[in-house]
Amino acid sequence: MNALYVVVVEMLCRVLLHVLKAVALAHALELATTAVRSWVWLITWGLPAPIREARRSEVESDLHEHQRHDRELGFEPQEIAVRILTRCVGGLHDDLSWRLQQQSAGELLQVCLASPLVQHWLQGPRARGLVWTCGVPLGCLAVGIVATLAVGQPHASTIAPLSVLAAVLAFYGGMGLMLWDTVMWLIPVRVVIAGLNERRMP
Amino acid sequence: MKLAKRKIGSYNEAMRRKPGVLLPLEQSILSVGLVLHARGVAEFHGFQLAKLIQEQQQARNLLGYGTLYKALDRLAEAGLLERWWEDPAQAAAEGRPRRRFYAVTAAGQTALADAVVLDERKQRETAAGWAVQGVGI
Numbered sequence: 001m002n003a004l005y006v007v008v009v010e011m012l013c014r015v016l017l018h019v020l021k022a023v024a025l026a027h028a029l030e031l032a033t034t035a036v037r038s039w040v041w042l043i044t045w046g047l048p049a050p051i052r053e054a055r056r057s058e059v060e061s062d063l064h065e066h067q068r069h070d071r072e073l074g075f076e077p078q079e080i081a082v083r084i085l086t087r088c089v090g091g092l093h094d095d096l097s098w099r100l101q102q103q104s105a106g107e108l109l110q111v112c113l114a115s116p117l118v119q120h121w122l123q124g125p126r127a128r129g130l131v132w133t134c135g136v137p138l139g140c141l142a143v144g145i146v147a148t149l150a151v152g153q154p155h156a157s158t159i160a161p162l163s164v165l166a167a168v169l170a171f172y173g174g175m176g177l178m179l180w181d182t183v184m185w186l187i188p189v190r191v192v193i194a195g196l197n198e199r200r201m202p
Numbered sequence: 203m204k205l206a207k208r209k210i211g212s213y214n215e216a217m218r219r220k221p222g223v224l225l226p227l228e229q230s231i232l233s234v235g236l237v238l239h240a241r242g243v244a245e246f247h248g249f250q251l252a253k254l255i256q257e258q259q260q261a262r263n264l265l266g267y268g269t270l271y272k273a274l275d276r277l278a279e280a281g282l283l284e285r286w287w288e289d290p291a292q293a294a295a296e297g298r299p300r301r302r303f304y305a306v307t308a309a310g311q312t313a314l315a316d317a318v319v320l321d322e323r324k325q326r327e328t329a330a331g332w333a334v335q336g337v338g339i
Contacts, residue, residue: 036267043268054302057287058248059267061299065249066264068298083264087252091266098272 032081036088043095046111132174137167224317227273230255232314235306245303282310
């Protein structure tokens with residue numbers, strides 16, 4: 001039974017890989033230009049509108065001219081995609097240094113924190129989840145280590161597993177909180193909960 | 203002698219280049235711009251410039267977007283290049299995004315000439331230094 005399961009999973013994975021490869025080859029140019037646009041969007045995000053729009057428009061025009069030029073030279077779309085991506089990757093470090101020239105790291109952090117998306121996220125369950133997932137488990141482990149060192153050998157075998165258990169519970173609890181909004185709606189449990197809530201309504 | 207990290211790192215204030223000094227890429231941009239001007243092309247756009255620099259340097263790849271536009275930005279802010287946007291109506295009529303055109307200013311021409319003179323002087327000094335030390339080239 002196990003062997004059959006492995007074969008089926010392997011077959012599905014192979015089919016999925018072939019499909020992804022075909023899609024990537026067929027849409028290589030679109031994927032490459034989208035990747036460049038996304039990068040430029042990201043690197044100019046939060047900058048004053050004139051600077052942001054100037055850089056985006058300039059790269060948009062460059063992308064257009066580059067594609068037209070390479071098509072005239074007879075390059076295949078996949079080759080053009082590679083050339084475009086090479087240019088993007090070749091300028092990444094300059095993009096980053098340009099961005100830091102426009103705005104210091106502190107200002108960038110302020111812009112990030114003030115953005116509506118981040119504010120929404122910070123006020124939602126995911127921020128609490130992140131604290132539970134990263135902060136609390138580390139805290140539990142730290143307390144466990146300190147306590148183990150403090151009490152010495154006799155009680156160490158009790159404290160150490162308890163702190164690890166607390167860290168693991170906090171981690172999974174945090175993950176649950178973080179993923180509640182994004183993944184849980186896919187799970188029928190949520191449907192059951194909604195059904196129960198409806199039944200409770202008078 | 204122990205060297206402090208901030209004295210040898212390239213990302214501190216002390217190691218930033220002096221104002222007025224042109225990097226090789228900036229010199230290439232200005233010289234290509236002037237070559238185009240001599241050929242009767244008064245203005246150029248980013249991709250055109252990247253292509254010409256690739257041909258001039260016989261490089262395998264075109265300049266990266268970040269590298270090219272950061273250098274153009276720096277030159278324009280220093281007043282060595284003049285830049286303006288194309289008329290959107292014209293771009294729309296040709297069915298493409300509008301271009302941003304650049305042209306080398308008089309200050310750009312002077313800066314390039316100064317940079318070339320400085321480079322030649324440095325080369326002469328280096329060669330003279332080697333000759334004094336008895337290193338044959």
